[in-house]
Amino acid sequence: MNSVTNLTEADAANELMRLAKAIAHHDRLYHAEDAPEISDPEYDALVRRNAELEAAFPHLVREDSPSRKVGHTASSSPLSKVTHEVRMMSLDNAFNAEEVEEWIARVRRFLSLSESDPVAFTAEDKIDGLSCSLRYENGTLVRAATRGDGQVGEDVTANVAHISDIPQQLPEGAPEVFEIRGEVYMGRADFAALNARQEEEGGKLFANPRNAAAGSLRQKDASVTAQRPLKFWAHGWGAASEVPGETQEQVVRTLESWGVPVSPLFARFESAAEIVAHYDKIAAQRPDLPYEIDGVVYKVDRLDFQLRLGFVAKAPRWALAHKFPAERAETTLESIDIQVGRTGKLTPVGRLAPVLVGGVTVTNVTLHNRDEIARLGVRPGDRVVVQRAGDVIPQLVDNLTREVEREPFVFPERCPECDSEAVAEEGEVDVRCTGGLICPAQRTERLKHFVSRGALDIDGLGEKTIDQFFALGWLESPADIFRLKDRREAILALDGWKERSVDNLLASVEARREPDAARLLFGLGIRHVGAVTARDLMKHFHELPALREAAEQARAGDEDAAAALTSIDGIGSAVVEALGDFFHEDHNTAVWEDLLTQVSPPRYVVETKESPVSGKTVVFTGKLETMSRDEAKAQAERLGAKASGSVSAKTDLLVAGPGAGSKLKKAAELGIEVIDEAGWAEIVKGAG
Secondary structure: OOOHHHOOHHHHHHHHHHHHHHHHHHHHHHHHOOOOOOOHHHHHHHHHHHHHHHHHOHHHOOOOOHHHOOOOOOOOOOOOEEEOOOOOOOOOEEOOHHHHHHHHHHHHHHHOOOOOOOOOEEEEEEEOOEEEEEEEEOOEEEEEEEOOOOOEEEEOHHHHOOOOOOOOEOOOOOOOEEEEEEEEEOOHHHHHHHHHHHHHOOOOOOOOHHHHHHHHHOOOOHHHHHOOOOEEEEEEEEEEOOOOOOEHHHHHHHHHHOOOOEOOOOEEEOOHHHHHHHHHHHHHHHHHOOOOEEEEEEEEOEHHHHHHHOEOOOOEOOEEEEEOOOOEEEEEEEEEEEEEOOOOEEEEEEEEEEEEEOOEEEEEEEOOOHHHHHHHOOOOOOEEEEEOOOOOOOEEEEEOOOOOOOOOOOOOOEOOOOOOEEEOOOOOOOOEEOOHHHOHHHHHHHHHHHOOOOOOOOOOOOHHHHHHHHHOOOOOOHHHHOOHHHHHHHHHOOOOOOHHHHHHHHHHHHOOOOOOHHHHHHHOOOOOOOHHHHHHHHHHHOOHHHHHHHHHHHHOOOHHHHHHHHOOOOOOHHHHHHHHHHHHOHHHHHHHHHHOOOOOOOOOOOOOOOOOOOOOEEEEEOOOOOOOHHHHHHHHHHOOOEEEOOOOOOOOEEEEOOOOOHHHHHHHHHOOEEEOHHHHHHHHHHOO
16 A cells, blocks of 8 residues: 555545545445444554545545544435434544554643643443444433434334343433433354354354344344344433533443443543553453453543543544454465556455454455565465455565575566556556556546546446446447447447436536546546646646647657746656656557547636735635535636645635634644635625
8 A cells, every 4th residue: 555645646536535435335334234344453444544645635535535424324224213412423543552642642732731730531442333322311211223324323212122231211310311322232152142043044144243233223123133132331421411420430330320231341540551551451351251342442531621622523532442453364375466456556466365364254465566575575375474454455464484495476577457568667666557548457447537526527427337338348448438429229228228317428428528628637547647737737738739749848858848847836757757658658649639539628728817815825624515625726726826735834815614624723823814615705706
């Protein structure tokens, strides 16, 4: 996996798109269907990677970003929906003691506390179950709901009536309204017994206790839930007419006194060293616990501190989940295959003798690149150590037979898909196929990028449709998209296509016959040419042929042409080299020229108006509610301003929407003017 510092803006945008889709897919499987495909550490790694990319490229944060969501929308279940009065939040994660200490330091900074000021914390094991909220009114349980997406969950009131751990009535003196929040779970022994019974009866086998608990609770027929050995314990609360205590510990102990189960390992501590020691103690007990856990949860004990700390996008600042490290196992590396991605990157994937790691059978492992293979010294036949964390597929972390004599693995110098030369750019470790638009492995992914929202934005050409049309031989290059009008009847003959959907698709294609030149350039997927870079290039050259001519001249050694390119703000030597390489390949120019027989992009001109922001640098941050980020940047350019993605001393104006974070803080530190979206709308309106 590339370091975020090595990614281009286009690469980052594409990876964020893939991560958003992947995480949404796994959220749906986990929360809505109770059938996850990957482990918790693998899921955590996806979320962590998404957070790293968003921190490095904050201007690329998507509207559907996983960082803005909790759980999954409860949409396909037959259970009725429940809106939570107080949102059910998720938790931020830590993976080592240093990150825990940094969290505590952030808490102290936020509260303006010195090192000598006492801050206590609670710590408890994080059970792997299904979140559930129990609403009591006048002491009587009136409703139970799953977390869902945090705002809307599913009504499981009838189902929890069959969970003996959950009291139907609280003792006298309980608040008029009180929501107890916790986890519904299934013990290890009960899970094993359930699966044995399911197998004997020919029923569905559950992958793990969490799936079994979720599937059992989210039943339309409560009598099915009644037959399942579910348990519950509380770890917090939601809406409350009165909170019975001034600290987390006091409230949890009150719940316990009401007969509500809480973690037997719940405790209060005074320092980071103490809570980490408790984490180590729980980790040592983990294999022998009668239930599955995946970490330890820390919370600031004082409730007034919790109130001051508040929340970030989807998690409280006053709580943290310290996750357990990935589990490891030994196996044999049977072979190494090379996969070719959309950008032409050759990625080695190890094929393993199947091995059970953390309850899941692993057969594949990422080897990242040729340098990683050399570092590990791995060859087919080696005994290796595999870890299930850090990537979509697991990692290989050690070679146990490095010293055994065996032929070394030779990384290919030619693409295994199209036989084009495979090379690494100077200073890079990744080897890439130079075949570009003629490489079969890259074609469909490049076509998907070409029609994506940031490029030509052609409705109706989704991933499955492109794969289908490519398999039929209808789509080989971008120009073929504009020839689909000649295949109307053939498309109509395919399953799932009706006249309206075919006509809508063809109309969407025809509407792009005169595309925005910058979007067209970005859509070609030229290395290092992201959406912003494409706009910068076209603002300078205006016409695509002029850009091609300059790129070809620069590659041929024309220093004036190279200087003209690098003089453009934001354009460096890597972009110049990538453009030159693209137009140097005959197969790329053939695709380019073929495409220009089908489309006629008008001269690219950004019309600017005199405005209060003319000549200034504007940064947009937070969620924009009335327009997209791209639209806002386009507005800024039309008003004669430069839209930047980061705040610096050169920034003149920050437009902050809801959820603005570090950029808003930095702007305040630098004394930069800040306005909201409505203020920006007034500037746009005033400029006519």
